[in-house]
Amino acid sequence: MSIKTFRGGAHPSERKDRSQHAPIEKVSSVPQVVIPVNQHFGAPIQPLIKVGDFVRLGQKIADAEGRMTVPIHASIAGVVKKIEPRMQSNNIEGLCIVIEPKDTPEGESDREFMPPLDPFACRKEEALLRIREAGIIGMGGAGFPAHVKLAPTKPISLVIANAAECEPYLTIDERTLLEMPDKIVDGLSIVMKIINASEGIIAIEENKKYTIPLVQKAIEENPQVRAGMKIGIQVLKTKYPQGGEKMLITAITGRQVPSGGLPMDVGCVVSNVGTLCAIADAFREGKPLIDRGFTVTGEACKTPKNIIAPVGTVVADLAKSGVIDIDEESLSKVIFGGPMMGVAVPSTEIPVQKNTSGVLLMSVEEALRFEEKTCIRCSRCIRACPMKISPALLAIAIESGNYGEAEKIGLQDCIECGACSFVCPAHRYLVQRFRVGKQVLRALKQKEAQNVR
Amino acid sequence: MSDKKIILSSSPHTFSPVDTPRIMLSVVIALVPAAAYGIYLYGLAALGVILTSITAAVLSEFLFRKLIKASTTVGDFSAVVSGLLLALVLPPATPLWMVALGAVFAIVVAKEFFGGLGANPFNPALIGRAFLLMSFPAAITSWNMPKGLALPADAVSTATPLNLIKQGNSLADVAKYFGASDIGAFYRQLFIGYRPGTIGESSILLVLLGGLFLLAIGVIQWIVPVSVLASTFVFSWLLGMDPVFSLLTGGIAFGAFFMATDYATRPLTEKGQALYGIGIGLIAVLIRKFGGYPEGVTYAILIMNVLTPFLNKLRTKKYGFLPPPKPVKPSKEATK
Numbered sequence: 001m002s003i004k005t006f007r008g009g010a011h012p013s014e015r016k017d018r019s020q021h022a023p024i025e026k027v028s029s030v031p032q033v034v035i036p037v038n039q040h041f042g043a044p045i046q047p048l049i050k051v052g053d054f055v056r057l058g059q060k061i062a063d064a065e066g067r068m069t070v071p072i073h074a075s076i077a078g079v080v081k082k083i084e085p086r087m088q089s090n091n092i093e094g095l096c097i098v099i100e101p102k103d104t105p106e107g108e109s110d111r112e113f114m115p116p117l118d119p120f121a122c123r124k125e126e127a128l129l130r131i132r133e134a135g136i137i138g139m140g141g142a143g144f145p146a147h148v149k150l151a152p153t154k155p156i157s158l159v160i161a162n163a164a165e166c167e168p169y170l171t172i173d174e175r176t177l178l179e180m181p182d183k184i185v186d187g188l189s190i191v192m193k194i195i196n197a198s199e200g201i202i203a204i205e206e207n208k209k210y211t212i213p214l215v216q217k218a219i220e221e222n223p224q225v226r227a228g229m230k231i232g233i234q235v236l237k238t239k240y241p242q243g244g245e246k247m248l249i250t251a252i253t254g255r256q257v258p259s260g261g262l263p264m265d266v267g268c269v270v271s272n273v274g275t276l277c278a279i280a281d282a283f284r285e286g287k288p289l290i291d292r293g294f295t296v297t298g299e300a301c302k303t304p305k306n307i308i309a310p311v312g313t314v315v316a317d318l319a320k321s322g323v324i325d326i327d328e329e330s331l332s333k334v335i336f337g338g339p340m341m342g343v344a345v346p347s348t349e350i351p352v353q354k355n356t357s358g359v360l361l362m363s364v365e366e367a368l369r370f371e372e373k374t375c376i377r378c379s380r381c382i383r384a385c386p387m388k389i390s391p392a393l394l395a396i397a398i399e400s401g402n403y404g405e406a407e408k409i410g411l412q413d414c415i416e417c418g419a420c421s422f423v424c425p426a427h428r429y430l431v432q433r434f435r436v437g438k439q440v441l442r443a444l445k446q447k448e449a450q451n452v453r
Numbered sequence: 454m455s456d457k458k459i460i461l462s463s464s465p466h467t468f469s470p471v472d473t474p475r476i477m478l479s480v481v482i483a484l485v486p487a488a489a490y491g492i493y494l495y496g497l498a499a500l501g502v503i504l505t506s507i508t509a510a511v512l513s514e515f516l517f518r519k520l521i522k523a524s525t526t527v528g529d530f531s532a533v534v535s536g537l538l539l540a541l542v543l544p545p546a547t548p549l550w551m552v553a554l555g556a557v558f559a560i561v562v563a564k565e566f567f568g569g570l571g572a573n574p575f576n577p578a579l580i581g582r583a584f585l586l587m588s589f590p591a592a593i594t595s596w597n598m599p600k601g602l603a604l605p606a607d608a609v610s611t612a613t614p615l616n617l618i619k620q621g622n623s624l625a626d627v628a629k630y631f632g633a634s635d636i637g638a639f640y641r642q643l644f645i646g647y648r649p650g651t652i653g654e655s656s657i658l659l660v661l662l663g664g665l666f667l668l669a670i671g672v673i674q675w676i677v678p679v680s681v682l683a684s685t686f687v688f689s690w691l692l693g694m695d696p697v698f699s700l701l702t703g704g705i706a707f708g709a710f711f712m713a714t715d716y717a718t719r720p721l722t723e724k725g726q727a728l729y730g731i732g733i734g735l736i737a738v739l740i741r742k743f744g745g746y747p748e749g750v751t752y753a754i755l756i757m758n759v760l761t762p763f764l765n766k767l768r769t770k771k772y773g774f775l776p777p778p779k780p781v782k783p784s785k786e787a788t789k
Binding site for chain 2: 377423425
């Protein structure tokens, strides 16, 4: 099998060995869950319950009308203690529902799942509604509503199951490939059925090549594949950001998602393997997205491991209940996500969300800080940029306030992968400037549009 | 726990270990073989030039930045690189005060006046050399005889192969002058570097060795050196000069790998780098063929440095680039 890749990229040290051999551990008893109401990308939703209410596992606790909305479900059975703004993993305070576990009143069920639904016998609308009602969003990071992604307005020929996991440290997708390949294949086949795609590909980076025989076996045993559905595996070069949607599509198909466009413009849909598993669960068990797998690692985590925990689990609670052991002395940085694109948060008192793929607890030695030096114009960033937007030149345009030039170079095309800042020998704040620059450019454009009116 | 020590910063949270001082030191390492060979050929005089140049470069950067109350930057080792590069493109007999003056001019005028590392439009080492060449033409064009090289008894002064070609001698005569039995043997002699020249340029073998080392560790990319060498070869051949001799002599190989690849003064984009390299080769050949100087690599690179900001406009097409929609011609639509 040929190994494919994209142009550019970087090679951060992987550090996956810390947690890659730890089987996924299921955490079911937590002292509380703090569930952010708005975890998806789209219109805000409202709580459906009040403080003091008893909620069952899987009960819908927040929702709203609208296409770009996704409901939230109780991830444990218990009593609603508080509904108040709390710090979330995106470093913004947002409305959260706090639930503490409590035994179910006599004779009542403690769970409220939906009835199973056969994805291959139901209509497309029913299937999409099921995915929405299950509260499924993209679990790779962006949190885009799955039912919107799976209702593309253009014909789709290829569905890519993203198991590239190019972020260093993170191993949850790798463990999912090893431990539940059948569920991934099932989820992929369901998605292919819903959007009527002719081909499915499970994309795996070379460093996880050893999982291929297991995945291959799962594919061969899948009833849909036996009935003629086409699902394959593609090995990709281990390189960051190989798991980026656009890089994945280009590596596999050679097509480039047009600037400002979506994967569907080139006939592709990309879905993280975690999302595919959640979709399979939503149909087979009627289970909404109430828990997720993620990696807890970093030098300040004495017990690097992969766990499945309820959505809303507070990281500090995992330590208190002995699931993980945090080296408080050396803990210097808490990151939700991986080291390349993850968000640094102010404490461990932050809940895990539907799109949390990892919690990285960095030690003092790991959390390096550098003084920004002058650009030596080495062009490493230009070679690393997977979007080919010449970061060094873009930074010069932004620093000189020339947003017209910045837009022309491709500021809005930046996927904020951070490969430029990673490779910079002068530790320039490149992607950091582009993040701010994007906001400034958007504001300038809005102002312009208002002036025209 | 105290939350005070938790660091907040925008991603990425991990960084490549390759930083500026490491890059500069690797360039120094790459230059060691050529420099050592220069010292072997010309003895302590060459060593003196090298040490004087580096010391003057580092000191002048340190003192100048102190004077203007800017942060000290000698720790990035870029002044060491500039000083060493300048020494290697000077004749071994250059008076040491001249060497020091050239190094100070290179660092203070060509680099610090423009804002320091990365902001200089011209290659500092070459500005230093050009400054000395214009100020003291005789000293910078008088050559020492490499150790043990025997010349015909009637040779009045030492000349580089390019000097002799400029004086109208044929390549066969030049080969004979340097004691080579035929042109093939002369090529080999030039490749090894047994001829008069600047301290670091003579041995193509050792220059290549250093250049390949930098290519292998990713400090430089192939586009600039390859385009410089290829364009030199092609344009010499087109102008009726011996293309192999053109590559093996003068400073073209040294310039291609160590001067033209200077980060701050070469274009950042791949297309820009290719044109830049081609331009250097062309101008160097034109100066050798038609100019007043026997060698033109210094000026070729400096002239192309001027064009770098314009060549930077030649960016690689961004990912997913869509050409702007062509304006629809209403008349054509109407007739249809």
